[in-house]
Amino acid sequence: MRVALKECEWETAGEDLVVVFDAREAVTLSDPDGQVAALLSELRRTPQTVAELSAALGAYGFRLSEDDVGRGLRGLDSLGLVEAAEDRGLGDPDEDERHFSNLSFYGTYADLDRGRATFLRPMRAAHVLVLGVGGGGSSLVQCLAGLGVGAMTLVDQDRVEPRNFARQFLYRHADIGLSKAERAAAWVRDYDPSIKVTAVDRWISAPEDLTDLVQDIDLIAGGLDGHPHANLWANEAAVRAGVPYVLGGANRSQVMYLSVDPGRTPCLACDYADRPAEDGSEGIAYRIAENMKLSNPLTGPMAMQVGSLLAFEAQRYLTGYEPPRAAGFRVTLDLREGLTPQWQALPGNPDCRVCRLAPGRGERR
Ligand SMILES: [Zn+2]
The missing domain is CATH 3.40.50.720 (NAD(P)-binding Rossmann-like Domain)
Structure with missing residues (x-):
């Protein structure tokens, strides 16, 4: 499964990372060596699998096993920051364009288990x-x-x-x-x-x-x-x-x-x-x-x-x-x-x- 980052912004504050998905709340994560920031940057670049992320983070100087990356992703998932990349659309570009805002709405509720399209499909049916x-x-x-x-x-x-x-x-x-x-x-x-x-x-x-x-x-x-x-x-x-x-x-x-x-x-x-x-x-x-x-x-x-x-x-x-x-x-x-x-x-x-x-x-x- 490829993991996608939802629309969010972050800033480093000393040893912390402050991440905002919803402007009403900021999430502060401990990130003394910058691993979380590197993971977010990689995910923002493009959706990736755990194995791809593990390899990509090597370029940032982090030796992280797939288990380590998996744990990090589950943490981001619990904060509502990531979603399954495969299910972000219905698979038909015209339909995805027609339902652009519906899919975007469900994006707030999507996670690694339930992609945006899993909410839209039952409505279409x-x-x-x-x-x-x-x-x-x-x-x-x-x-x-x-x-x-x-x-x-x-x-x-x-x-x-x-x-x-x-x-x-x-x-x-x-x-x-x-x-x-x-x-x-x-x-x-x-x-x-x-x-x-x-x-x-x-x-x-x-x-x-x-x-x-x-x-x-x-x-x-x-x-x-x-x-x-x-x-x-x-x-x-x-x-x-x-x-x-x-x-x-x-x-x-x-x-x-x-x-x-x-x-x-x-x-x-x-x-x-x-x-x-x-x-x-x-x-x-x-x-x-x-x-x-x-x-x-x-x-x-x-x-x-x-x-x-x-x-x-x-x-x-x-x-x-x-x-x-x-x-x-x-x-x-x-x-x-x-x-x-x-x-x-x-x-x-x-x-x-x-x-x-x-x-x-x-x-x-
Ligand atoms: Zn009754």
Whole structure:
């Protein structure tokens, strides 16, 4: 394996070497004879194997065995300064150029065991079901496209309306009156033809309306308005399929998101104290909510915040660059509180009818 040095700078300070990868922190290493500085200089010159480095350091006057160099590299790896050279790209120069910043982002998280491309490949292979391409959903679609998701199925039943233009930036004036799902899909095809996209112009009015959509998907993201149970149906579809469900929305001055990792976190149904009774009768909140008419106060900055938060959480699930932040938590950001995130754990319900449907239940905590 060839080892590559990440972008960093260093300076000798007496017997120490001060190395900076992230401008917020300097790492001070003891380097009385300059071995570490020589190793960094060699790595910066070109990515190399342990054997090559051992030989190259001889020119600096250091007799270091391959074991010595290996120990030094593991030390640099523990500081996040080196990565596997072979996996810094997907192997296709055009694709690597297209994903230049995605790869660079994963470079921060890459190490000797996980190269940048090991984060990007699962995103390129992923199929995300996006429920709703309105306020948050249209920004979510744009973020997922930029991240290079492999495939998206976009579900919405609405037409593009003039009032959407406060916040839904993937639509154009000429799209007014046309199917949002179709226009959003067309936007994705124009943006990046390598992304497979399917438009589903459908009203989700019953759980069965989701059945055919959850085949061969890796994640469900979005939020359905319309029927007050729609998000519970999406939750159940995700739990049955055993795929993560990332949900977001807005309420007055607040944006929120949460994620459900079936079998590992409580689900949305656990959280509903006033959920529908087993006999099909409905709680009072549902009955009242069905009659509630809210004029949508969502503006562009808020909608993009929702879409961005959902995309980040989807990215965490799909690439594993860091663990999901909202797994089992409702995270709210209120404009009145400067958008500082507040985490509220979803209450688990050991008797949850939906959680029992998760595949691989035996592995749950
Ligand atoms: Zn549950």
